[in-house]
Amino acid sequence: MSHPPDRGVSRRSFLKGSAIAGIATTGLTAAAEAAELHRPPSELGPGEHEITLSINGKARLVKVETRTTLLDALRDRLDLTGAKKICDRGACGGCTVLVDDLPVNSCLMLAVDAVGCELRTVEGLADPADPKATHPLVQNFVACDALQCGFCTPGMVMSSLSCLERRGTPTEAQMRHDLSGNLCRCGTYGRVMEAIERTAKGEGGGR
Amino acid sequence: MRPFTYVLPTSLEQAAEAATQPDTIVKAAGIDIVDRMKERLVTPQKVVNLLPLKRELSQIAEQNGEVTIGAMVTLTQLQEAKQLQGRAYDGLRRAASTTGTPQVQNRATVAGNLLQFTRCWYVRSEAFRCLHGGRGPTCLAMTGDNRYHAVMGWSDCVRVHPSNLAPALLALGAEYTTRAGEAVRRRKLADLFPADPRAQNPEHTLEDGEIVTALHLPAQPADTRLGYAESREKQSFDWATTACAVRVVMAGGKITAADLVLGAVGPVPMAKPQAAQLLVGKEPSEKLFLRVAEAAFAGATPLAFNAYKLPIGKAVVRAALEEATR
């Protein structure tokens, strides 16, 4: 599949391949349809190409190679440096972002695999231009002093957010489970759970 | 990671055909393979991405008691599947739930978990030249730091098979279906692992370009229970140091059939039919479980730094049995 370099790849043409997209619009006969299905699959790379990622509700164009991880695309190409690159091997959780509402390690996901997914990063929880719009969970991280060096925090916030969204009012066991993919060397887990609890109770900033 | 061409199939047919090209690998979520590509242990020219086939390959269905699990079902989906909530699947859900981290489980696929590469730190490091894959003259773990390595079933390479799901699926008598070109084949899951796991043998018996499409769990008799227990150094982020899945069928307070499979102690998952046979016709008891645990590790030959796996592994067998017969 060849793309004009300045055009984004939509979910449909990207995942389904242009062959399938063509069928819908041109209404091929059964024989032609069968021929279409036997066309070779679409290919990308190895060089750079442009893809569209949906990040924090906005469509973002980004140039990546097939080997670019989602984490590198976010940090190096889109200047979204919230997600941290610590181990780059799925072994710390510092790079946690939400993909279709579930926390994943963006260091082990290829950026091209994120096309068509709804991505959320920690940047989506605050707006520098409007401090009042800061997500209550982030306010509670601050209020509970739920960070020390702060390096694990963006990932920790995203796992906490998913915990709250999926469970409403999580039990301690559920919080422990949901935070078990985020390493914190400063040992902030207790306060992170406090921040989650306060958010679940509907409390915002201020202790 | 070396640059590669990414192949995006729109059908299984296309994927199966593309996968047979030279210097080509297939990829599911990529949790294992991306890691190995970063280490440059795998440097393919082409990667066939199975994710576009996710809809087709991530169904779970039950028919006449047989449960079919699509190869791309994630470990999170496996735990939540309504077809897998009964006691016969307790151990399978538990094995999925202790795998790595929630982040890993949210993406890792069932087939990818079974087909993941060994965790041996010599094999997985570009810096070491060991016998595995013919990179060097000897198995470096045999005489090196082998604390996480095999205590049984090895000949010239002491790697262990790291998959959590493998013992549980094997104890349930699972089968798997593959697609290679036009050919569809269904075999016993035990056949996926080499009978003679030598350094030169790949971790699995798939042919080049063969794609796993589904796992099948046969219908289980009434009151079947699957127990699963494991030891690990950390409660998350880690692989098991020993694991045991045990399937028992109960009737009138007695065990009428049993299967027992150990994980993380040999180069392939280790079925222990003789140990399991000791359970049949008996009432569960602490004494019986002790005998079964001893039998499961009978003849084990630990290396310099992994003798701990024997007592811990036996305790894990008993824990799995207790869970299954509770």
Ligand SMILES: Cc1cc2nc3c(=O)[nH]c(=O)nc-3n(C[C@H](O)[C@H](O)[C@H](O)COP(=O)(O)OP(=O)(O)OC[C@H]3O[C@@H](n4cnc5c(N)ncnc54)[C@H](O)[C@@H]3O)c2cc1C
């Ligand atoms: C921090 C961490 C901790 C972990 N802990 C554990 C643990 O405790 N227990 C455990 O079992 N695992 C553990 N894992 C490993 C993880 O479960 C596997 O990496 C994952 O399941 C691989 O699945 P995948 O879909 O990403 O496979 P991929 O990485 O995409 O593929 C893995 C291999 O399988 C092949 N493959 C995949 N799908 C198919 C198919 N359908 N047909 C043919 N070949 C296929 C690929 O070619 C590749 O060789 C851990 C991983 C991390 C990062």
Ligand code: FES
């Ligand atoms: S950087 Fe991704 S898990 Fe550590």
Ligand code: FES
């Ligand atoms: S706050 Fe320092 S690592 Fe978590």
